[in-house]
Amino acid sequence: xxxxxxxxxxxxxxxxxxxxxxxxxxxxxxxxxxxxxxxxxxxxxxxxxxxxxxxxxxxxxxxxxxxxxxxxxxxxxxxxxxxxxxxxxxxxxxxxxxxxxxxxxxxxxxxxxxxxxxxxxxxxxxxxxxxxxxxxxxxxxxxxxxxxxxxxxxxxxxxxxxxxxxxxxxxxxxxxxxxxxxxxxxxxxxxxxxxxxxxxxxxxxxxxxxxxxxxxxxxxxxxxxxxxxxxxxxxxx
Amino acid sequence: xxxxxxxxxxxxxxxxxxxxxxxxxxxxxxxxxxxxxxxxxxxxxxxxxxxxxxxxxxxxxxxxxxxxxxxxxxxxxxxxxxxxxxxxxxxxxxxxxxxxxxxxxxxxxxxxxxxxxxxxxxxxxxxxxxxxxxxxxxxxxxxxxxxxxxxxxxxxxxxxxxxxxxxxxxxxxxxxxxxxxxxxxxxxxxxxxxxxxxxxxxxxxxxxxxxxxxxxxxxxxxxxxxxxxxxxxxxxxxxxxxxxxxxxxxxxxxxxxxxxxxxxxxxxxxxxxxxxxx
Numbered sequence: 393x394x395x396x397x398x399x400x401x402x403x404x405x406x407x408x409x410x411x412x413x414x415x416x417x418x419x420x421x422x423x424x425x426x427x428x429x430x431x432x433x434x435x436x437x438x439x440x441x442x443x444x445x446x447x448x449x450x451x452x453x454x455x456x457x458x459x460x461x462x463x464x465x466x467x468x469x470x471x472x473x474x475x476x477x478x479x480x481x482x483x484x485x486x487x488x489x490x491x492x493x494x495x496x497x498x499x500x501x502x503x504x505x506x507x508x509x510x511x512x513x514x515x516x517x518x519x520x521x522x523x524x525x526x527x528x529x530x531x532x533x534x535x536x537x538x539x540x541x542x543x544x545x546x547x548x549x550x551x552x553x554x555x556x557x558x559x560x561x562x563x564x565x566x567x568x569x570x571x572x573x574x575x576x577x578x579x580x581x582x583x584x585x586x587x588x589x590x591x592x593x594x595x596x597x598x599x600x601x602x603x604x605x606x607x608x609x610x611x612x613x614x615x616x617x618x619x620x621x622x623x624x625x626x627x628x629x
Numbered sequence: 630x631x632x633x634x635x636x637x638x639x640x641x642x643x644x645x646x647x648x649x650x651x652x653x654x655x656x657x658x659x660x661x662x663x664x665x666x667x668x669x670x671x672x673x674x675x676x677x678x679x680x681x682x683x684x685x686x687x688x689x690x691x692x693x694x695x696x697x698x699x700x701x702x703x704x705x706x707x708x709x710x711x712x713x714x715x716x717x718x719x720x721x722x723x724x725x726x727x728x729x730x731x732x733x734x735x736x737x738x739x740x741x742x743x744x745x746x747x748x749x750x751x752x753x754x755x756x757x758x759x760x761x762x763x764x765x766x767x768x769x770x771x772x773x774x775x776x777x778x779x780x781x782x783x784x785x786x787x788x789x790x791x792x793x794x795x796x797x798x799x800x801x802x803x804x805x806x807x808x809x810x811x812x813x814x815x816x817x818x819x820x821x822x823x824x825x826x827x828x829x830x831x832x833x834x835x836x837x838x839x840x841x842x843x844x845x846x847x848x849x850x851x852x853x854x855x856x857x858x859x860x861x862x863x864x865x866x867x868x869x870x871x872x873x874x875x876x877x878x879x880x881x882x883x884x885x886x887x888x889x890x891x892x893x894x895x896x897x898x899x900x901x902x903x904x905x906x907x
Contacts, residue, residue, distance in 0.1 A: 419810060445810045451803035455825040455902045465811040468821070497902040517811065 395521070395555070400547060402556045402564035404614060405574025411557045414574075415523050418555065419445050431520060441469035444514035446524040450506035452498040458485065458509050459494040465517040477516075484512040487546055504535040511543065515550060522547075522554040528563070540566055541595060548591055561610050566598060573613045583613045690872040695879070698872035707861075712880070714856040718774060718846050719884070722781020726838055729782075730789035731831065737790070738797025739823065755791070759783045760844065763852045777849045777857075784845035788837035796830025797823055829903065832896035839888045843881055 395401055403411045416422045418429060420439040429436045431443070444465065452461050462481035466472050472480075485491050488508040498506055507527060514522060528536040540563060547554055558564050564571045568587050575582040587606060589597060597603050673692055680691030690698070702708040737744040737751075763780055770776035800823060808818050850859030862877035 421806075421809075439810050440812050445807075447803065447806070449803050451801075451807045453804055453807070453822070453825070455828075455900075464807075464821070468808065468811045468813045468817055499902060 395553060397553050398551050399570070400544075400552075400554045400556065400568050402558060402568035402571045403574060404558060404561060404564045404571060404610065406576050406614070407559065409574040409576055411574050412525055415445075415525050415555060415557050418521070419443055419523055441465065441517045442520045444517055444519035444522055446510055446514045446522065446527045448526045448529050450498070450503075450510040452506055452509055452513075454498050457495050457497055458490065458501070461498065461509055462512045462516050465513060469517055480516060481512070484515055485509075487549060488512045488542065503531050504539060507531060507539060508542070511546065515546065515552070518550075520553065522552050524554060524556045526558055527556075529558070529560075536563070537595065537598070541593070543567065544591060544593055561607050561614070562598065565603065565606050565610060566593065571610055573610060585610055585613065687869055687871060690875055694872040695875045698870075698876040699879075702873065702876055710856050711858050711861045714774070714854075714860075715846050715850070715858040716884075718777040718781055718849070718857065719842055721774075721778045722845060723785050723838065723842050725778065725782040726785035726789055726842070727835070730786040730834075730838075731793055734790040734793025734831075734834075735797060735819075735823070735827070738794040738827070739819065744794065751787070751790070754783075755787050759787075760848050763849055767849075767853055772853050772855065777846065777854065780849040781842045781845040784841040785838035788841060789831070789834040792830045792834025792837070793827060796827035799830070800826050828899045829896065832892060832899065836889055836892050836896075839892065840885065843885050847881065 403414065405411045413422060418436065420436050420443070436443075452458075453464065456464065459478065459481050462484055463474075463477040466477045466480070470477075482491065482494060485494050488511060490505060490508055490512070493501065493505065498509065501509065510527065528539050531539065544567060546552070556564070556567055565587055571585045571587060572581045573583045573585065574580065585606075589603075677691050677693070680689050680694070683689060733747075737747055760780070762783060763776075766776045766779045766783075770779055804822050804826065805818065808822050813821065846857070847859040847862075850857040851863050854860040858877050858880050862874050865871075865873035865877065
C-alpha cells in the first residue's frame, strides 16, 4: 500500500482486524513484525513530530488552556519562539472555528469542540502525515457529519496527507480518496476502492445515489472478506 | 476573546435567581456564610451561659475569661517567644517535609522499582504512630528545637509523600500517550504531564500535612521543651490556669485554620482547570 502526498485514505475493517495496530505502527508506538514501513523512503524509527496522531479520546491536557494545548506539540518538538507558536495556534483555532475560546480550559468545552482542538493540536506541528484513529466515534451523529466536512476543509486548506481509521463505512467513503478494506486476518488489506468525487465535498453527496452505491460496494467487500484469503500487503509510503 | 465572568457578577446572578428580598447582602456575605456565622454566635452564647452557671470557674472558663487570658498573655512579653518558637518548629518541619517528601513521592510514583523498594519502609513508618518516636528523638537530638523539627517533619512528610506518589500513579495515560506521540523525552513528559497533573494531589497532601504538623508541634513540646505554645499550655495546665490553656488551644486552632485557608487558595490557583464543584 502506498500513500501519495496530499492523499486522504480511510481504513475500514471488522473489529480486531488490526487497523488501529497498523496506525500505531505507522505512528511508531508498536514495532512491526513483518514487512517495512517507510516515510519518504526512510524506515520509521519511533514516534516523531513528522507524524501526528488524533485519538478517539481528545486527550486534551486539562490544566492547559485551549491555546496552550494547541501549542503543546510545538513546545515539545521545536525551538519556535513562544509568540510564533501562539500566532500559529490562533490561526489554527480560527480555522477550526474556535477562535473565541482560546483562553478557556478544556473542561468548559463540548465533545465536538474538544475534538476540533485535538485536530488543531495535531496540525500545529505541520506533520507529513496525519493519523486519525476513529476521532469522531464518541461524538453524536449530527456533530460527526459537521466535523467530517470541517476535516475535509481543514485538510484541503493545509494540504494534509491523512490516514483515517474508522468502522463507519459512510464516513470512510465520504472522507477518502481511497478506502482500504482490511480482512479478518490481522494486517491484510483485502481491497482498495477508489472514491472518485471531487473536493470540496458537501453534505449533499451523502444523499446521492452514487454515494450510497459506493458504500454498498465497500460493504460487500467488507462482509465477503471473511472467506477471502486476501493478498499480503506491503505497507509503504 | 476573553469570556471570563467576575465573581461579583456570579453572586449577583445567584441572588437574582433566588429572588432575594429587598435588602441585598454585601458581596462578601452569602447565605452559606450567614448560617455559619449565626451558628458560631449561638455556640459562644451557650458557652457563656454554661460557664456562668458553674460554681467554680476552674473547669470551664467563659469567653470573657479567655479573652482576658489572651490580653494578659500578649501584654506580658513571654507569649512572643512561645509563638515564635512554635511557628519556627512548624515552618521548618513543614519545609523539610516538602523538600524531602515531594521529590521522593515523585520518584516513587515515576519509577515503579523505587516504589517497590521503599514500600516496606513507608508502610512500616506510616503504620507506626510516629508521635511515639518523640522520646527517642529527644534523647538523640536534645530538648531544643532540633528534636521538634524532626518530629514535625516525621508527622508531615508522609501525607505529602504518599499523596504525591498517588498523583503520579493516577496520571491520565491518554495525556502521556499524546506527549509521547509528539516525541516528548522523559524530562519533558515529567515537566508537562506528570508535574501539573500531580499538583492537586500535592496540595491536598499539604493540607493533611499541616494538621499532622500541628499535632507534632504540640506533642513534641509537651514531651519537654524550653519554649513554645504547647509548653505554655502544659505549664498553665499544671497550675490550673484553665483560661490560659484555652487561649493556647485557640492559638493552635487559628494557626491550623489560617494555614489551611492559605493552602486552599494555592490549590484553587493551581487547579483552575478542574470542574468547579464547590
